[in-house]
Amino acid sequence: MKKIHIILLVLIAGAIAVLISFLQTTTTYDTVQTAMEKPGKFVHLMARWDKAQPMEYDALKNPNYLSFTAVDTLGKSVKVVYHNPKPENFEISERLVLKGKYTAEGYFDCSSIQTKCPSKYKDDMKAAQKNAQHNAATGSANTETK
Amino acid sequence: MDYYGEHLLPGQLGQFFIILSLVASLVATFAYFKATQSEFDADKGYWKKLARYAFITEAVSVFAIFSILFYIIYNHLFEYKYAWQHSSLSLEFKYMLSCFWEGQEGSFLLWSIWHCILGLVLIKTAKTWEAPVMTVVSFAQFCLATMIAGIYIFNWKMGSNPFILLRDSGVLDGAPALHMNFDVNQPLKQDYMLSIKDGNDLNPLLQNYWMVIHPPVLFLGFAATIVPFAFAIAGLWTKKFGEWTKPALPWSLFATAILGVGIMMGAAWAYESLTFGGYWAWDPVENASLVPWLILVSGVHTLLIYKHSGHSLRSTYLFLILSFIFVLYSTFLTRSGILGETSVHAFTDLGMNFQLTAFLLIFTLPAFVLFIKRYKAIPAIRKEENTSSREFWMFIGALVFFLSALLIIGKTSLPAFIKVAPPEDMEFSYNQIQVFVAIIVAVLTGFSQYLKYKETSRGFFREKMLWPAIISVVAASLVVGFGHINYQKHGPMFLGAIWLATACSIYAVIANAAYIWLGLKGKLNLSGGSIAHVGFGLVLLGILLSSSKKEILSHNTSGIAIDFGPGSDQKPGENLTLVKGVPMKMGKFDVTYLKDSAHPKKQQWYYKVHFKSRTDSEEFTLWPNAFVNYKGNEGLMANPDSRHYFDHDVFTYISALPNPEKNKDTATFRNKPMKEGDSLFYSRGYVILEKLVSKDNIPFEGFKPGDKATVATLKIHSFNNTSYTAEPLLIEKQDARFSQPDTVMSESIILQVNNAEAGIANIGIKESGTVLEYVTLKAYKFPFINILWAGIIITAIGIFISMIRRIQLNRSSKE
Numbered sequence: 001m002k003k004i005h006i007i008l009l010v011l012i013a014g015a016i017a018v019l020i021s022f023l024q025t026t027t028t029y030d031t032v033q034t035a036m037e038k039p040g041k042f043v044h045l046m047a048r049w050d051k052a053q054p055m056e057y058d059a060l061k062n063p064n065y066l067s068f069t070a071v072d073t074l075g076k077s078v079k080v081v082y083h084n085p086k087p088e089n090f091e092i093s094e095r096l097v098l099k100g101k102y103t104a105e106g107y108f109d110c111s112s113i114q115t116k117c118p119s120k121y122k123d124d125m126k127a128a129q130k131n132a133q134h135n136a137a138t139g140s141a142n143t144e145t146k
Numbered sequence: 147m148d149y150y151g152e153h154l155l156p157g158q159l160g161q162f163f164i165i166l167s168l169v170a171s172l173v174a175t176f177a178y179f180k181a182t183q184s185e186f187d188a189d190k191g192y193w194k195k196l197a198r199y200a201f202i203t204e205a206v207s208v209f210a211i212f213s214i215l216f217y218i219i220y221n222h223l224f225e226y227k228y229a230w231q232h233s234s235l236s237l238e239f240k241y242m243l244s245c246f247w248e249g250q251e252g253s254f255l256l257w258s259i260w261h262c263i264l265g266l267v268l269i270k271t272a273k274t275w276e277a278p279v280m281t282v283v284s285f286a287q288f289c290l291a292t293m294i295a296g297i298y299i300f301n302w303k304m305g306s307n308p309f310i311l312l313r314d315s316g317v318l319d320g321a322p323a324l325h326m327n328f329d330v331n332q333p334l335k336q337d338y339m340l341s342i343k344d345g346n347d348l349n350p351l352l353q354n355y356w357m358v359i360h361p362p363v364l365f366l367g368f369a370a371t372i373v374p375f376a377f378a379i380a381g382l383w384t385k386k387f388g389e390w391t392k393p394a395l396p397w398s399l400f401a402t403a404i405l406g407v408g409i410m411m412g413a414a415w416a417y418e419s420l421t422f423g424g425y426w427a428w429d430p431v432e433n434a435s436l437v438p439w440l441i442l443v444s445g446v447h448t449l450l451i452y453k454h455s456g457h458s459l460r461s462t463y464l465f466l467i468l469s470f471i472f473v474l475y476s477t478f479l480t481r482s483g484i485l486g487e488t489s490v491h492a493f494t495d496l497g498m499n500f501q502l503t504a505f506l507l508i509f510t511l512p513a514f515v516l517f518i519k520r521y522k523a524i525p526a527i528r529k530e531e532n533t534s535s536r537e538f539w540m541f542i543g544a545l546v547f548f549l550s551a552l553l554i555i556g557k558t559s560l561p562a563f564i565k566v567a568p569p570e571d572m573e574f575s576y577n578q579i580q581v582f583v584a585i586i587v588a589v590l591t592g593f594s595q596y597l598k599y600k601e602t603s604r605g606f607f608r609e610k611m612l613w614p615a616i617i618s619v620v621a622a623s624l625v626v627g628f629g630h631i632n633y634q635k636h637g638p639m640f641l642g643a644i645w646l647a648t649a650c651s652i653y654a655v656i657a658n659a660a661y662i663w664l665g666l667k668g669k670l671n672l673s674g675g676s677i678a679h680v681g682f683g684l685v686l687l688g689i690l691l692s693s694s695k696k697e698i699l700s701h702n703t704s705g706i707a708i709d710f711g712p713g714s715d716q717k718p719g720e721n722l723t724l725v726k727g728v729p730m731k732m733g734k735f736d737v738t739y740l741k742d743s744a745h746p747k748k749q750q751w752y753y754k755v756h757f758k759s760r761t762d763s764e765e766f767t768l769w770p771n772a773f774v775n776y777k778g779n780e781g782l783m784a785n786p787d788s789r790h791y792f793d794h795d796v797f798t799y800i801s802a803l804p805n806p807e808k809n810k811d812t813a814t815f816r817n818k819p820m821k822e823g824d825s826l827f828y829s830r831g832y833v834i835l836e837k838l839v840s841k842d843n844i845p846f847e848g849f850k851p852g853d854k855a856t857v858a859t860l861k862i863h864s865f866n867n868t869s870y871t872a873e874p875l876l877i878e879k880q881d882a883r884f885s886q887p888d889t890v891m892s893e894s895i896i897l898q899v900n901n902a903e904a905g906i907a908n909i910g911i912k913e914s915g916t917v918l919e920y921v922t923l924k925a926y927k928f929p930f931i932n933i934l935w936a937g938i939i940i941t942a943i944g945i946f947i948s949m950i951r952r953i954q955l956n957r958s959s960k961e
Contacts, residue, residue, distance in 0.1 A: 002530045003533065004531065004541065007545070011549050012549070014549075018553055018579055019557075022556075022560075023560075023566070025569040025570070025575060026561075026568065026569055027566070027567040027568065027569060029567050044567040059723050059802055059804065059922050063719060063722065063723045063802060084721065084801075085801045
């Protein structure tokens with residue numbers, strides 16, 4: 001066996017080991033219930049903002065504190081705390097992917113919020129249609145006055 | 147039915163050229179195929195001539211399609227969906243080309259254009275290799291032509307046509323105002339074009355100068371990978387297994403340089419206009435373009451090994467084939483939308499997944515069948531490489547690069563095929579592996595230059611290597627010892643790896659730079675490889691230093707936010723809120739949000755943020771900007787701004803703005819015509835117009851000669867005996883007029899000039915309860931980012947020097 005073959009085998013074995021260890025670091029998509037069952041474990045919580053519950057955010061007081069209630073498709077809800085400014089399209093998002101951990105204190109400590117729309121493309125088209133209709137409705141008075 | 151105000155001719159012409167390019171590329175493929183296969187010279191000549199005519203026809207058609215689409219965008223023909231969706235009346239000329247690459251169709255077109263140009267160069271230069279190589283290129287052109295064909299074959303739609311009319315695209319179907327009797331089931335009104343006033347505009351994030359040049363360069367890089375691939379296939383096909391490597395080498399170098407620069411221009415764009423706070427995020431889109439580059443670099447190195455020692459021809463075939471296959475795979479990954487959940491980029495699924503898969507397979511399968519069938523016949527040297535030879539270590543370097551590429555694409559693709567979520571820290575998951583790749587590769591590039599092909603004597607190696615090694619050890623100890631590289635986030639092991647990698651990349655820079663003198667006696671035209679390696683060492687060094695020493699400046703240590711609320715064990719936040727006019731402490735700076743101003747034509751606001759150092763005389767102003775609720779895209783799209791220094795950048799962007807709904811101003815402007823000296827009352831005082839001045843030159847973005855600006859100087863006297871000055875501004879451009887109001891915060895009033903003529907100004911005043919204005923922003927310090935950018939430029943220069951040298955060598959060997 002040539003030296004180069006030995007090195008090749010070692011490198012490939014290393015690469016496979018890396019891929020396997022990568023698979024072990026991957027996380028899961030969870031509901032509120034399953035996230036609560038594994039406190040302290042990093043999960044992707046799929047939920048949406050429960051608009052009926054109060055949301056706490058005041059950029060003047062503290063731009064790094066957002067707290068709201070998230071509810072999943074099964075109807076179970078959890079309090080979420082996020083230490084960053086409120087994502088800009090938070091209000092209009094239909095779905096949120098919340099990355100973080102459920103804590104022993106009984107809230108979901110979120111490190112990142114991904115706001116989701118059913119399809120970016122469809123959404124763009126919707127916005128575009130709205131524009132077209134708006135333009136149609138208001139006639140010409142659009143580009144001149146600003 | 148005929149509609150008024152439509153221009154149908156360009157679309158029909160475009161349609162014609164699309165069909166022509168489809169047919170011509172198919173004819174070219176077939177004719178080049180016959181020219182390769184036929185055994186008689188006369189036949190060969192006949193087919194080759196036909197093929198050339200066909201390919202030139204194809205090239206002309208593609209240029210015509212491109213020009214017609216540009217004509218449509220340039221003339222704002224919004225009856226075409228492409229112009230309507232990707233451009234607008236207010237779009238600056240320089241961004242009109244960017245419209246091409248915002249849409250799928252346009253970017254396929256761009257790719258196709260580069261293939262045409264490369265194909266024409268190949269026709270001129272490839273000589274005996276022309277027929278087989280151009281068979282591959284022509285066939286790729288045919289595949290790309292199907293992507294923009296938009297033809298229905300039975301019920302299956304092939305490709306997406308850039309010339310589709312807005313009224314045929316379905317966009318208007320839901321708009322009652324455009325239909326007869328306001329009923330969407332009825333046909334469109336004949337004069338519906340009267341209502342289509344403006345287009346949807348280019349995505350604001352793409353309105354950046356990097357986006358004008360990054361996609362063309364990147365696509366030239368993608369397109370160029372087909373040439374080494376086609377040469378490799380030609381070698382397998384014609385069974386002339388080794389000869390093609392000579393002409394393929396300069397082409398591979400060209401593709402490496404262009405693709406590399408293209409990728410990093412994208413990184414520069416991300417750095418300047420995205421807000422994740424960096425230039426690289428291991429996003430699937432980035433990874434998918436990096437992987438072909440890594441494999442191509444492996445291929446370039448094995449090409450050199452083959453040329454000098456006769457080893458590694460089989461791996462050369464594998465690498466060059468795979469680098470193009472991975473370009474196709476990246477096209478599939480990024481355009482099919484299957485990565486939608488894991489990427490921050492907006493993927494659009496055009497319903498072309500079948501076609502994209504077919505595009506990938508139709509090249510992958512035949513290429514691998516051919517490779518496997520001919521594998522045994524490819525000449526290989528039985529004798530083992532000597533461990534003191536350059537080729538041995540070069541091959542290991544190529545192998546490490548190749549495996550690192552496979553790991554990256556594996557990690558990127560996994561979530562698309564099995565249902566797992568990404569790890570907690572995606573970037574770290576890549577970095578912890580790639581830092582070791584950096585260490586190995588940096589060391590290999592450093593010492594393998596000092597080895598000779600075939601065999602090196604120990605004495606020679608030791609003598610030449612000694613000084614660069616000593617200097618590197620000293621330099622690396624200084625940098626690691628005093629450089630304050632103290633990245634604690636992932637523990638001492640990772641920090642150790644960063645230190646080691648930093649030391650190794652310093653060694654790569656010094657050893658390669660020294661080799662230019664020690665090994666090549668300063669002959670720059672011979673030292674392309676060493677220069678490229680110096681650049682690559684600098685790239686690694688720049689990446690390591692800028693990432694591990696990145697600092698967040700905007701730690702929330704201000705007086706306003708004391709209470710971090712529940713969970714206050716958290717680190718202080720990374721965002722700072724600045725109230726207009728109130729200085730806040732940020733690192734060594736006092737930072738003040740001074741004012742904002744609007745773009746003359748767009749819903750884009752510039753925020754003037756002033757940084758003043760408390761410890762020295764450093765002082766500067768940044769203008770981060772944001773699109774707010776732009777063209778139906780609700781929310782904020784922020785563009786950062788940065789202050790560049792020799793050794794670091796200060797980088798800031800708007801991370802949040804007051805909620806426009808909550809702060810909605812219900813008060814309206816009260817208007818009054820005033821001349822100088824006139825006064826105007828408001829609830830808590832009065833305002834005097836002191837001065838009204840017209841200017842034809844003001845320092846304002848977009849202000850052109852011929853535009854006029856009027857400045858009103860207003861003195862505000864409050865009843866509590868304080869007075870203020872306000873200077874609202876009116877800008878009159880040829881086609882638009884816009885007013886930049888001024889605010890007196892403590893009196894909660896806003897003043898603006900509505901119009902001004904012959905010394906009389908119509909002044910508007912608004913009293914509002916909610917004028918408290920603030921922005922929330924995030925600021926970073928990036929040290930040594932310039933090492934990275936300089937490294938990229940040096941690498942590219944080095945590769946181009948090598949390329950020119952290889953072309954010269956090929957020429958002289960033929961004579």
